[in-house]
Amino acid sequence: MSDPVTKLNEELKQEPELETGFDKAPPPPPVTTFGENNLPLALISDIDGTIAFMSMDDSGKPTRDFMDFSKSESDVPNQKVIGLIRAWYSLSESPTIYFVTNRTVAWRDVTVRWLIKFFPPSSYRWTLRMRPANDFVSSAAAVKEVHLVNEIVKKFSVNQVWEDDDDCILMYRSRGLMVLDAKETWPKS
Numbered sequence: 532m533s534d535p536v537t538k539l540n541e542e543l544k545q546e547p548e549l550e551t552g553f554d555k556a557p558p559p560p561p562v563t564t565f566g567e568n569n570l571p572l573a574l575i576s577d578i579d580g581t582i583a584f585m586s587m588d589d590s591g592k593p594t595r596d597f598m599d600f601s602k603s604e605s606d607v608p609n610q611k612v613i614g615l616i617r618a619w620y621s622l623s624e625s626p627t628i629y630f631v632t633n634r635t636v637a638w639r640d641v642t643v644r645w646l647i648k649f650f651p652p653s654s655y656r657w658t659l660r661m662r663p664a665n666d667f668v669s670s671a672a673a674v675k676e677v678h679l680v681n682e683i684v685k686k687f688s689v690n691q692v693w694e695d696d697d698d699c700i701l702m703y704r705s706r707g708l709m710v711l712d713a714k715e716t717w718p719k720s
């Protein structure tokens with residue numbers, strides 16, 4: 532009788548070789564222009580806390596008030612989420628990015644100027660949806676749900692959402708959408 536190690540080696544020799552070759556893997560699914568419901572594809576991203584952070588001064592204090600978007604042009608890009616959006620965009624055929632934000636339309640120009648820096652319209656098709664100027668009471672999630680239900684899902688099949696607000700994440704998920712919680716990409720302090 533052989534010793535246990537020799538025995539194990541003998542047994543291992545008899546194991547069929549694992550098929551690890553990538554040539555055996557099934558082909559990747561084809562990239563298509565259309566998603567479920569035969570609608571063109573869309574990606575949804577929030578802005579504040581998701582793709583944009585307030586810039587900080589040397590002492591670590593924000594350089595603007597959270598609700599003062601007049602200075603938001605100096606916001607710092609969250610490269611992790613921006614990189615993910617760009618990657619998803621490049622993997623989809625003719626997608627549209629919806630930037631859906633709780634900022635009011637009063638801040639449209641400064642917001643567009645910032646977005647253009649990271650998503651130049653020559654390379655990315657996107658649109659911006661904001662809080663109506665006359666709505667001071669609805670929650671952020673309610674505002675975003677109106678955009679989603681009244682417009683986006685009527686025209687598009689949504690592939691992915693990026694969002695940092697818990698209520699908004701819950702709203703999107705309750706609508707059956709896949710959401711990446713952007714808080715998971717925040718720098719660890």
Ligand SMILES: [Mg+2]
Pocket residue numbers: 577578579580581694695696
């Ligand atoms: Mg946010």
